[in-house]
Amino acid sequence: MLPPMPATDPPPATADLRSEDDHLVLVVSGEWRITRPRPEWSRLSPATPPTQLRIEPTDLTHWDTSLVLFVAAVTRWCREHDIACDQSALPAALQRLGKHFEDETRLPVPTERPSNFIAMVGRAALDSYRKSLQYARFMGECTLSVLFLLRHPGKFRWRDSLAEMQRCGAMALPITGLIAFLVGVILAYSGAVILRQFGGDIWVADLVGVTMTREMAAMMTAIVLAGRTGAAFAAEIGNMRANEEVDALTTLGIRPIDFLVIPRLVALGVMMPLLTLYANALGVVGGMAIAWGLLEIPPQAFWVEMLSIVDLSDLMTGMIKAVTFGAIIGFAGCLRGLQASRSSAGVGEAATSAVVTAILLIIVSDAIFAVIFNALGW
Amino acid sequence: MKNDVPTPAIQAIDLACGYDGVPLLDHLDFTVEPGEIFFICGGSGCGKSTLLRHLIGLQPALDGDIQIFGESFVQATVERRRALLKTFGVLYQGSALWSSLTLEENIMLPLEEYTDLSRQDRQRVACLKLAQVGLSGFADYFPSEISGGMKKRAGLARALALDPQIVFFDEPSAGLDPITSRELDELIVQVSSEQGTTCVIVSHELASIFSIGHRIILLEKQARTIIAAGPPKELAAHSADTRVLEFLHRGDIAPPAESG
Known part of the structure; x- marks a missing residue:
């Protein structure tokens, strides 16, 4: 039984060597605690090994793993030097x-952990194949879900979808607005530096207008939402998977896609174009502010010049991109969440991977759009 | 100081527990003797886990005092608190093993924090602790690669890393099958007898309470305090309180048949 913790300092752990006839006696005493300083056998061990060593406890008030470690070190040393080690006096x-x-x-x-390079490559290849299948399957399931919900609109989780719209749309207004305004400012600034040299100050309006509506508003909003909403979707669904909430849905016969994915996809599909329109407006205001402050172009002139080049087709290309990017963010977030492994590390990986996948696919799809719109002459 | 009366391992004096100033439990007075296997029991929602959270310092006491080996845990300075925390080990309900670390690394982390052992010695201690709980050889496994019962054992090995004087268990048998649960009980008895470690167990598992518990306290939701304290078999046989009998006989108030 443990002694009570004394009010004064406990006796320190000590170990002393004593010669007795032809053998050595190692006396251990005091209070041995792993969290306190204790003797080390490597410093005590004698230069000339004896024929026999006996360990003897004297006034040993408390012992724990630290003494076990010490005795193990003595035993190892004895074995190395071929010395008989008598431990019979120690507590059983x-x-x-x-x-x-x-x-x-x-x-x-376990075998799942890669051991060599070839195995790693092989596993990675199999993993990619499995993931591609999962992508295809997920897209297929989403399509089936959408068709099912179109036929049974009453089954759609409107409340969840509205709550998601509030979270990914309304609550993202400040950050999206700030970023769009600053992008407008940056565009106007960098445009002004060059255009001024040719006396074409007024074309800053064209530059800001076209770039914002066709590219930057949708792109910047998508990147903000990928970090903000895509990661949140992945973490939330990943956590639900870890807590077996997704399994609970499946066993009830409710498809997790209907319940978790489609309401989020719809929310993003609605909110992305709206946020992009808002980003367009804020970006133009940013450009206008710089044009007015730096180039002394009044906002009216800026507006008239901008409208001479920006038309509805520019706005529409931006909107098409916005909806696509929204779908990509939703897909990546929900898919990664559903793929997450059932642990806290898995949830973190899912969130990271959702953001990376979304941003990668956004850039790739933007490049594809550039080619398509160019071919169509939009 | 009287030498013949050992200082209690834990002493709660008029303790009030709760959250945000609202007490869930009040006027708690009990002592846990060194080396004892002590159960905190009660129905669901009676505040067992809340009391545990207060005992291990995760929640500040609303009133009263908790003394650990005669030293106030409530009034201790930050430094003393840290020193007292070293004398605790806790096995959480879900084991709470760090999922990104192997079992060995899980056990090595407290050793790294609180001792000056070399890396090799820390590894040795980790292997020893794993062997003690019957998990020899699983040092390189991640928590996700072992079963629920093994996770509990590994959690116990981590709780024992610093050779604590008191080990707290939060619902150790939750989610375990009867055989694994019994093995864990045996492990608790082994830990308690081998080095005289005090074990405080929050549980409502009657099989464990009767087979390994030296003494229990029974908390009750309505009374918001302890309604019975003593050895479990004695309480089950002789208590006059129907609430106590009801709990210890699974709602069946008829006196229990003597089991072998």
Whole structure:
């Protein structure tokens, strides 16, 4: 039984060597605690090894793993020098614990963990194949879900979708607005520096107008939402998977896609174009502010010049991109969430991977749009 | 100081527990003797886990005092608190193993924080602790690669890393099958007897309470305090309180048949 914790400092752990006839006696005493300083055998071990060594406890008020470690070190040293080590005087529990050091076996780790380069490549290839299948399957399931919900609109989770719209749309207004305004400012600034040299200050309006409506508003909004909403979707669904909430839906016969994915996709599909329109407006205001402050172009002139080049087709190309980007963010977030492994690390990986996938696909699809719109002459 | 009366491992004095100033439990007075296997029992929602959270310092006491080996845990300075925390080990309900670390690394982390052991010695201690709970060889496994019962054992190995004087268990048998649960009970008895470690267990698992519990306290939701304290078999046989009998006989108030 443990002694009570004394009010004064406990006796320190000590180990002393004493010669007795032809053998050495190692006296251990005091209070041995792993969190306190204790003697080290490597410093105590005698230069000339004896024929026999006996470990003897004297006034040993408390012992724990630290003494087990110490005795194990003595035993190892004795074995190396071929010395008989007598531990019979030590507490039986300590001797029993010491035996655990004899068999420091390690089981082979599970096979899922890669061991060599070729295995890693092979596993990565199989993994990519499996993931592609999962993508295709997920897209297919989403399509089936959408068709089902179109036939049964009453089954659609309107409340969830509206709540998501509030979270990914209304609550993203400040950050999207700020970023769009600053992008407008940056565009106007960099445009002004060059255009001024040719006396074409007024074309800053064209530059800001066209770039914002066709490219930057949709792109910047998508990047903000990928970080904000895509990661949140992945983390939320990943956590639900870890808590077996997704399994609970499946066993109830409710498709997780209907319940979790489609309301979020609809929310993003509605909110992305609206946020992009808002970003367009804020971006133009940013450009206008710089044109007025730096180039002394009044807002009216800016507006008239901008309208001479920006038309509805520019706005529409931006909107088409916005809807696509929204779908990409929703797909990536929900898919990664549903793919997450059932642990806290899995949730983190899902969130990271959702953002990376979304941003990558956004850039790739934007490049494809550039080619298509160019071919169509839009 | 009287030497013949050992200082209690834990002493709660008129303790009030709760959140945001609202007490869930009030006027708690109990002592846990060193080396004892002590159960905190009660129905769901009676505040067992809340009391545990207060005992291990995750929640500040609303009133009263908790003394650990005669030293106030409530009034301790930050430094003393940290020193007292070293004397605790906690096995959480879900094991709470860090999922990004292997079992060995899970056990090595507290050793790294609180001792000056070399890396090799820390590894040795981790292997020893794993062997103690019957998980020899699983040092390189991640928590996600082992079963629920093994996670509990690994959690216990981590709780024992610093050779604590008191180990707290939060619902140790939750989610375990009867055999694994019994094995864990045996492990608790082994830990308690081998080094005289005090074990405080929050549980409502009657099989465990009767088979390994030295003493229990029973909390009750309506009374918001302890309604019974003592050895479990004695309470089950002789308590006059119907609430106590009801709990210890699973709602069946008829006196229990003597089991072998």
